[in-house]
Amino acid sequence: MISKRTALRLIFLLWICLITSSFLQAAPQISYTVSMDEPHTHYFDVQMKVSGYKKQYIDFKMPVWTPGSYLIREYARNVEAFSAKNSKGQALKWEKVNKNTWRVSSNSADEITVNYKVYAFEISVRTPFLDASHGYIQPAAVFMFVKELMATPATVTIKPYKEWNQISTGLSAAATDKFVLKSPNYDVLVDSPIEVGTHKIMEFTVQNIPHRVAMYGEGNYDEKRLLADMKTIVEEVTGIFGEIPYEHYTFIVHNLQSGGGGLEHLNSTTLQTGRWNYGSEAGYSGFLSLVAHEYFHLYNVKRIRPKALGPFDYENENYTTLLWVSEGITSYYDDYLLRRVGLSSPDEYLYTATGNIGTIENAPGNKVQSAAESSFDTWIKYYRPNENSNNTSISYYTKGAILGMLLDLEILNNTQGQKSFDDVLRLLYNEYFKKQKRGFTEAEMQAAVEKVAGKSLNDFFQKYVYGTEPIDYNQYLGYVGLKLINAGEGKNEPYLGANTSNTNGKLMVTSVMRGTTAYESGLNVNDEILAIDNYRVNDDLNRIMATKKVGDKINILINRAGILQTLETVVLKNPNISYRMQRVANATPQQEALLAKWLHM
Template identity: 50%
Template sequence: MKITPGHAAGTAKISYKVTFPEAQAHYADVEMTVSGLKQADLELKMPVWTPGSYLIREFAKNIESLTATADGKAINALKVSKNTWKINTSGVNTVTVKYKVYAFEVSVRTSFVDVSEGFLSTSGIFLYPKNMLDQPSIINITPYKGWSKVSTSLEKVNGDPFTLQSPNYDILYDSPIEVGNQDVFSFDAAGVKYEVAMCGGGNYDKERLKKDMPKIIEAETAVFGENPNKHYTFIVHNRQRGGGGLEHLSSTVLGASRDAYSSERGYNGFLSLVAHEHFHLWNVKRLRPIVLGPFDYENENYTTDLWIAEGFTAYYQNLILRHAGIATPESYLAAMAGDINTVENQPGAKIQPLAEASFDAWIKSYRPNENSYNTGISYYDKGAVIAMLLDLQIINNTNAKQSLDDVMRYMYNTYYKQKKRGYTDAEFKQAFEKFSGQNLDEFYAKYINGLADIDYDKYLGYAGYKITNAFANVNEPTLGIYTRNGNGDNKLVTTVLRGGAGWIDGINVNDEITAINGAPVSDMNTALNGKKIGDKVTVTVIRDGITMDIPVTLLKNNRVNYKIEEVANPDEKQLTVRKKWLKL
């Protein structure tokens, strides 16, 4: 690891004690001891973000009642910035700092404490001493009454699950900790011990998961040629409505709906999430953009390559289910068509290039507003589409001897294992060119850094497929808005589509539609029955408590509904590419 000033080696010994005396009020109490000090002052800092989630979250906002003592006497701990406390340690060998962390935000990236569990998203729990990010630490956990288990990828000290050790802060901040009474089961896959901690109950079938999760792990390990972990932990938070995931070096945190496992859609959706987050243990946690490590925990870490780090992972999450024999070829193609439709139906895809979407993740992706649909594109969705294009091109150009798998394995071996550093944008481009055997300047100019329409038929044609638009012959009018139920039968406008009728004629987000041409609106799907493109309607809305009539000229609904279908009479090479791509 390249040493930066924040990662300079320190000489102090660091330990933490975590207790939950007020779990019912959502607090974790932390006692931090730093000994072996030989400096005039000690600065303690709290990260402002957590790797994998590209948003400044200001975790220090949850800290309160911070005090410091030395030799049994209180010493001053002065807060000198939003996330920094400075302690005078002149003549002091050991300092003990106590503070409380409020933890009541339900997500895979933030800590949550109540009487049922304590989930510690460690970058928002543990302060670190300035210039000592390379320093090891010991964490001792005293569980709340009735709690009996700890689940984490951190190593135990002398086999004690409540005493953990971390070799440095990059590992500590990459190792969430679950404390409670989670249902734990385990299995072996790819030579690695896996533990799954199910929190919050649910109708999951452990035996079925123990068969299907290893299939995913084995298929992903085959992409990279090795599984670099000795053990790996899945922490799954099952809630009434749950979703999302956050990758870590040797673990992941997943959000799931506790009663969704019994449906095939819900179960396969969970497996897709497992495949996505587990694929990250290679792609982004080890094979990663050069700026993402060593981390700067106090500032944004900008990269234009999240379309590779996240978008390619989104591509593989479905492809792996196919290669593992869990998804059928038809369901996989339907999933890819879904990604294409997401991109093509979003007006922002014509405004924001893919590389820019990656760079602006810090200010846009995690801070969507009512106009985000019109101004940006997800590096997940479009990145997955670009991965598909490159995969098909490589398979075609090499006569099915190689695929995107070979690029990923080459980059992993070259930059993570041999060079022991991250990659630059230019280096990944060179790898694509190496395996596709052609210059990709035009491809990058059009699809990565530009806004060109994607030629889907060209790339899908390599495998004997094409896209068809099920809405091609639909000639219906639309207001160009999305709504949800408002007060009574009223409809609340949530999105106004760029260039649509509502956009042009002045319907606003948060307008509450009460009538169209004087008739109450009970169903937006039937509100325009009998109307034609070019017709003028009067939309009655309540805006900020004032009723107004807005004349609107209806425009054509330009939404697409693409499906991936077989071309007539695919030739031998197309079938060979298809066999390689879909592992038929």
């Protein structure tokens, strides 16, 4: 016989075991398997297995966009051959309940396996791609999710095609098999593209942390020089923040016939460039600027982020007015970083900055759309430009880069060179990412800049960020002994203001700039220009216009939808300004000191 006390103890232990067993059985598990047996067909075969999640039905969803690229891309459009079964291999009923949701009648089965195919043949950093040479998995477009299980860890098994022996990703291996990966949750999975094939892998270390460069395709790069320069950029960026917030980092580089662009991720990035761009200094510098931009994003947007950008809603737009910070400030730093580490000269950087100013100031849309509005409307405008976009909108990348430069100069001047925009970034990183573990609001971002600058900047934000008032560039450039001038001052050049293309021997209008001769005459996109003042026009439009004078009356003969029309108008002056940045005469010692500080001379 056992004592009553011992019996109670046994009952208690049995109860604990039952509870523990019940808990363990209830913990959901998720796994994915991706195969690519026929890469020439451009189909990824995906299997998703969910166990320990007993429901009458389970909704399997495909994201409609991917973080960092703010456009609804409808990834579900490339999904086909969906099916579902239970652990016994029995087929389960399912139905499509909306554009990106497959509802499976699971009948409380302990394990559900769904299979589907993803067509992947669009070359971009935002979309998956598969052909006979390699596979690129853009996770948001390949992996489905169950909304209630997004915090559940997952394993990802990649089954590469035949002799493909390389895999590169920000995810870590789950075990000794490098093709079996692990993700702590769905957000990290979406933020970790995967390159599979026979690509070359190069590596450098910073603070004993590996940085891998996965090179798909041939390129005329100098491996030693490229790795050294990429390392220099990484060291400069991490030096701003004082720490490296990852255990390893992966650069996936696609060397293509043409094209370019990049997309940032938590501890990786995908970069695309022309395979022969490395051979010219301009092309090489452009690639390094792209490297700097996407790498800088690992802090600015992946960790220092607007409140709206996380946790993400993968089924709807995530609106924010702060992309001029996330993308624009990053655009300021991508070229500025090259100057800071000596990969470009002071004059080269100033030339780039002047080009940014010209791009914005010569766009009629600069008088229509603010930087904040451009950010908010990116979902419907930035990625969907039309022939009138230049008249109605601006890029938050370019306008944000300008605003970042001006704020940096304001901080430098008001703190006598003791602080810079670096300090704003550190404040945001430490306060909101590390301490409060959240994104920041518009007011908090402005407050951070003002705290570092030591003054109110409300006028700056109201006029230039939320408004469209003309910027007094020379106020800020004057702090460092520079001034912006109109290199074409006094010129009275005639200007049509229409872009054209020669299509099958026809000179077709492709866009018309507001406030120009073409705009005021009523010239339309898709008009065919036949003659000016009875002289036939072919590819000599600009030459003919150069013979005119501002104020001249001209007749433009056009073909509009098969009807010949004559537009009578007056030639207007070219409204575009050719900007040049130069030093002021007799700069003060303070101006010289701040210029040297700013440009790291």
